[in-house]
Amino acid sequence: MAKEYHTITQIAGPLVFVEKTEPVGYSEVVRIQLPDGTTRRGQVLDTSGDVVVVQIFEGTAGIDMASGVTFLGETIKLSVSQDILGRIFDGSGSPIDGGPRIIPDERMDITGSAINPWARASPREFIQTGISTLDGLLTLVRGQKLPLFSGAGLPHNEIALQITRQAKVLGKEEEFAVIFGAMGITSEEAQYFIKDFERTGALKRAVVFLNLANDPAVERIITPRLALTAAEYLALRQDMHVLVILTDMVNYAESLREIGAARKEVPGRKGYPGYMYTDLASIYERAVRIKNKKGSITQIPILSIPDDDWTNPVADLTGYITEGQIAVSRELYRKGIYPPINPLPSLSRLMRLGIGPGMTREDHRSVEQGLYATYAKGRDVRDLIAIIGKEALSENDKKFLAFADAFEQRFIRQGRNEERSIEETLNLGWELVGMVPESTLTMVDHKIIEKYYPDYRKKK
Amino acid sequence: MAQEKGTIYRVAGPVVTAVGIKPRMYDVVFVSDLHLMGEVILLSGNKSVIQVYEDTSGIRPGESVLATGAPLVAELGPGLITSIFDGIQRPLVVLQKKAGDFITRGVLEPGLNRTKQWSFVPTAKKGDKVEGGSILGTIQETPDVQHRVLVPPNVSGTIEDLREGKYTVEEPFCRLSGGTTLTLLQRWPVRTPRPYRQKLMPDIPLVTGQRIIDTFFPVAKGGTACIPGGFGTGKTVMQHQLAKWSDADIIVYIGCGERGNEMTEVLTEFPELKNPKTGSPLMDRTILVVNTSNMPVAAREASVYTGITLAEYYRDMGYGIALMADSTSRWAEAMREISSRLEEMPGEEGYPAYLASRLSAFYERSGRVTTLNNKEGSITVVGAVSPPSADFSEPVTQDTLRITKVFWALDTDLAHRRHFPAIHWLISYSFYLNTLEKWFDDHVSTDWKSHRVKAMEILQEEASLQEIVQLIGSDALPENQQLTLEIARAIREIFLQQHAGHDVDSFCPVDKQFKLLTAILEYGRLASDALEAGVPIGDILSMKSRDLLANIKYEVNFDEYLEKSVAAMRKEFQTVGVA
Ligand SMILES: Nc1ncnc2c1ncn2[C@@H]1O[C@H](COP(=O)(O)OP(=O)(O)O)[C@@H](O)[C@H]1O
């Protein structure tokens, strides 16, 4: 039995300082026994012969200097087995759905070690989401990490759910298992997800970890790690393809900042800790495909970025780590367009591995390039009208303008349950590109133009 | 050096404090019973502070510490090429075989294979007087790389025994007077630059096959370049392009704090792609040093030193190395993280005050040199920089700009429009333009410079015209200015844009670059003449010529297609009376 200490010397913010202990391991799990009989959990942040610093997940309210501290001699583990599917846990991994405790197959360390880069396989299997803007311009592949960059009040949850419902790899039957990790979102939002999982039957192959807005903030540090540990179990031990939704990473980062401040660390930008890049990477880099293993982990983190300002460090560092970003645009949303995804600031870095002959279609890259360049020009023209008026536009400019409108209304806009095949998406793309003269499509390989550009097709 | 035992006093993340040892700064220390490798970074009173290259979870005060009395060294010898190492030169392929898909702690594996035999062919002979850098013989390391076996710096003598044969890296293959025996395996402390005879002028370009770089902002062999840009602007793609296509003999690619999948991409693509110079797989000239963003941060700090030491080793054989570091910002952040754990007084944005000096000491290890054996070798260093919020005024970008001679400024707006490479032509610069002029004169054309200058003028004019267009629209411009916009568009879209993923256009040799630009400028001249001759601008803009030019770069039979297109263009202009 581990020894209980009553040698707390200081409690500050989420941190408890304990003295005169036997040697305690870095990162070890800690149990605090409160006078009222309840317990809290924590983790060792700093350990020496003089003092041990413990961060408390559930907050320090109610802990007093006489509380008992026990060091459990191991790092945080998650109990996993096939039975986690269909279950709902709180943000530190205890079941909250009234179901039985998980009888573990295995207890996995939630920090996870770094994957050996040599063991990785390139993600390259196209996931059809049925959403044109994604499939056509921001293709998602299995094993990718592709966040939604959104803001307060925008329909990122709906988009995430539509992706979850419709995601499939063509020619493969396996359905995705879904891991949902919630950090600091409202219970209403959480219910919105869970109800949708129930309605569509996805809950059977889902695992939910909930840390809600009124749950302890420090606990948010471990919630995504629990979610990813469950994902690794399913993907790497059970050969499943797993889709992980983490929301909201901004709340996660705020907890990180809170702990940093309590430790009086030298802060980086906007008060976030200097090591936030590495910390976020230890989460995002757990999206994976491994050579000679069947399963995969695809991540869709959600960020509601304060003030829609992408220079915010959480968004900025996320963009530096993830394999692109999906920009949920307030401007398109205000125009009443769903899904309001603006492709221009968006990016899927792994797209080119998943598209082309044998995967989607040979013209995929060309139509993508044509749509991007033309939409960018169309928006420039739109800015111009504000100054010079529509009349002053050249003939070509008018065509670009018409394209931009049609692109938003017909390509970007689609129903919440509308599922377009990749063929439909690409064909629609060509139809729209056909609105501008061929000579403006310098970036597109002419051999493809001659095959797909509407004017040539008509001639045939 | 004698080994020494002590105990752990404190563990806080990657920083461990030990007592009971008296190491020197930067000595290697093994901490805990798990034997985690680390390096001494601060000595204070009886305490030694160690940055540990592996995760310290579960490590407790009181566990053992072993000071080795030696600094962090790289293993040098045949077998480095085609390898993929972590930041402290552990071979990742071997680690995966030994320990599985995840990197487990405390697994020590030497950088070089101990059992593989190498066929050594002597070029020196018994009785020769040799000194540091002298070539003793050669080993065909890969089809592309002939490994020259050198006498280590600081060693000299007369050869008493040297034989052809097969040797593992630890078997002595040479004996010098005084009893010194040499093995293929040598060691060198990574934080110490290797010696050379003399630095030379960097007056030969590193030809990269990237039009905007070679034509507008070239880098010299032995020079330094930086490539700052916000996320998604094309730093990594450009670094990969340089690693693939530049005419270096050997590539050292340091993946420093970036994505694991990007390394996988190199590992899957490079063995498939052919070196344009030799036809062998690109992997046959490549070394990877990798510390991905989720690998321990202290080893990230070490990775750039490991990488540049390997580069110097091959430079000393007389090779041209191109070293990519993606991203130097992650290295700087690793320094910042360690520094803040040491509670050092922070400088700007929390970076340690020695940031600038560390950066410049690193870039200073580049250069074109006369080696100790009087050959010519070079290391070109290209560092990616990842400024927070794409704000170039931040410390790492600014300190880097003060050191490097070429600045490829990546622009977020260009990237969003999918203008790639998103290198901004009005902000970027190269200080090598003048020194490299002669080479381009001799090897491509004496018009190289004048064409470049002309094209840049047009682009600059476009920028000022764009400001007016923003106010009045392009149709309100005088016709000759409308035409300038059109010619500038041709330069941007046909010449500057170059898609890394295109089979043909990904790599564009310099003579092709020159011919393409020549053709575009000719189009501009003909169009201007036509306008002056009274041809309506609408007619000029709707001519087929420009489209023809747009297609040439994608053609496998470039020269043939170019000739045809230029002939067609001249003919089309003849029909409106311009020759
Ligand atoms: N030269 C290029 N050709 C084609 N696409 C490019 C090029 N450079 C960048 N890209 C596109 O931009 C994306 C981001 O580039 P990347 O180099 O990963 O950015 P960074 O390293 O700056 O974050 C790539 O995935 C690719 O789609």
Ligand SMILES: [Mg+2]
């Ligand atoms: Mg990059």
